[in-house]
Amino acid sequence: MPFDENEPLFTDEDPWYRNTPLTSSVAPPSLARLPRVIRNPQGRDNHSGGKQSYQQRPPPALVRQTQQEIQKPAVDLMARQLSVISNTHGPGFVDHLSSPNWSRMMSERDDMRGRRVDGRLCDPKLLQTITSVKTSLSSSSPAQIARVCDEMDPYAAVLQSSGLRNASAVTLGHLDYLLQPVREYINAGRPLRYVDLGSAGCGYSHYIRWRVARQTDSSGTCGWYFASGALDSSAGASDGDNKLDLFEASGSILDPASIEAFVKRVRGTTDDGQNGVDLVVAELGSENSDSFDAETQQYGYTIAQTVIALRVLRKGGTFVFKAVEATTPLSAELLFLIHTCFERVAIVRSFVSRPTTSERFVVCNHLIADPSWVAAHLLSALTKMNANQLKPSHLVSWTRVSGEKQFIEQLLHSNMTIGNIQLQALNAVVARLGKQQSKDGSGYSGYQIQVANMCLKHWDLPAATK
Template sequence: MSDHEDLYTDDDPEYRNTRTVSGIVPPSLQSLHRNNSNNYQQHQHRSSRDNRQFAVPERHGVPDHRAVPEHRNVASQQRSATSPPKVDMTVRTDFLKCDQEHRLAIEDLPAMIRVREPKEQDYFWNPKDLVDQTNAMRRRVKDAPDEARAKCNPFGGINKSIFMNRAATKLAALDATFALTATENNSKPFTFADICGGPGGFSEYLLWRVHSWGGTAKGYGITIKSRDHDEVNWHAEKFRKNISNNLTIIDGPDGTGDLYEEANIRGFGDTVRQHTDQQGVDLAVADGGFDFKGQEQQQEYVTRRLLLCEIITMLTCLKQGGTFVCKIFDINEEFTANMLWVLYQLFDMICITKPLSSRPTNSERYIVCKGLRAHFPQNLITALLSVNQGLEKQPHRIGSFVPRAVLEDDEDFVNYIKMRNISYSSQPHSLFRFTSKQIEALELMDQFIHRPDRPPLYDQESIRQHCMKEWRLPVHGSSQDEE
């Protein structure tokens, strides 16, 4: 088989300039008109490279074959074996853009950063009943077998596709929606930084994607080395053999790749800037996390330092105008909202979204940030590193680092975060129909736990084929098809 036989092709082989008609619906009219500063039409015309991210079907609204069932009532619904339930294929794509009234100058941001003691949780960002309900369902299904987890996920058939792990297909879904690998200058190599990227699924996808249209990509990666869990270490040897492995692995001055260490953060940024003529990379991605199976309600608190260090590392290596994609979890705590507010100030626009290939039962989501306003803001980096030092010495003494009044003064920001907590759906009346998509998925999983003989509700293979076409991945093929 030739190098390109297993790659997606069509009548126009130049992937970046090919616009497709998608079955994924655009943002709702409610989202489009909520804020003139981040309306759909403005972003759609921002640049030709971004037009792909809103692939608009020929008729607006949700087609009949994509109607959404109310999962909480699914047990009582009568369905025939030949008529699987409808699947919600909507994806959040509406960006939030900071208006001039609330936009701070980059040089003024460090003055806002002051560590503050934690306060009693006031459920400002997420209603208490929603938090309690989610945590109760998490505890209820914490020992769910893998079979039950698979049956309740309509997108479970996607798995890892042709790549080394599932992380790659998450990035593929995000790329298809947000045009992450599009560049303005096709004559230059596409550059990226993979932060906390081991074993390398994100890097493998990015190298493969650029290779698929005949381009050149160069990546730089850092991840913590582990003696006990080899699966989290870099495994570039597992990348597809028909692509050039242009990934430079950087372990930092102490050789550990540990981003909690300031020297490793600065060392990574110094190396990347040196290799890119001090310009930085086009795209920075961060997918760090821990194994929280059975303890998911602790994710947000435990990962807050990791998320902060990923953001700082991004600031040391991303070029001005570049794009940042970072995995986050719940947004219940003030500290998390503070970090998102910093990104909101740093970039032209941000979008909190959940790719279809991310399990609906977990709180994982991604923030996509486009248009970094300033390259290598040293004073801000230093200020954020001081917060990291505080988390190392006295993590229990740190509850926030941006005044609540600053956040509350920006109604658009507050509403955007709260809406993301209430519902993932972008359909106009979803708030009246669903409490949370995650809770619905957990409830559905619970049904499969108690009825293990129940067949899957969804035609996962049909859904997989649809997504592969949408994301321009081979419909047929596996991770073993390397020649």
């Protein structure tokens, strides 16, 4: 429209124009996003670029408070570090695994490629960087690294603040909050039957028995504990009818004979119309999970625990286990075999684990297929490994597994997420060690205690008595 110079214009002198309120759907800018020098009225007129006088500077307490707020990491109670892999094949797919195209074990010869990082599962450069940072920390003691990590981890005080006082118990409580592998069966209104495969200090059983005791009807709940080392003195105690049957194996869980004896013991009790247990929870061997050496290939432990789980679980049961590595073809093949037997598999990193480790937990929900062939196949490989006749390289065809696009993409996402978190934590430890020495016996900060109390409240876990 052309401009009409004769048309009257609104000015500030016009009362109607001057008194019209301005409204907008756009919110005004937040003061939090403005530079701090503008937010500080004392420095507003200082444009010289020189140092301010002592009277014009903000109080030291305000400076310290601002610095602490910047250093606080975000707290994520819902655990976004979680990947879910759904089984799109259906229960009948397990039958196809027995065909030669799938089941041929190329590990009859020592193929090192099966135990090396594959670029389809994780960025090799990321893992090389993680290894390089670990090497730079080799001059520091593990205790010193653990102290610095605890100082920087916002979730470090969760274990100390919990009344369970067991890392395995608190970890299972966190997983139960996210995916409800325990609460699902307790809320079903029938007695819970579970198997605990070597959790430290019977921690998993401790949490399960505590959770069951909170329910109104917990009669008949029973558990079996596979113990291949020293036993907790209170492990065999029972809370009313919540009994824990201790199985002291003559050998380790890697011994096929011990596996057969334990399976026979559990099945002999649960074949009274129950057709197996509801839940199997498992930890790795007796190595210290806080050590960098724990991130070695723990294929044997996972294979043995999987064999037991598949042989004692009832249809619809759940399997929970810990893993420290999922970046090689062999580990991916093992996870693929497991996931074909369940409705879905979730890979989650627990906040109880130190961020400098690659520790993760796998929750396999609802057994839908007949796992007898997979269990027999894995037991055959374990038997050869136990007799030193085989170094595991492949369990099934890696060509076939790598062609499963949805499975590989989700596993890649999980590995990259956990790897980046681990690298960030390791770099932070290196930077902290380079600046100052950690003090011995330093307690947790008030912020860490606050985070711990918030986690325990949301996860519905008991707090430690003061």
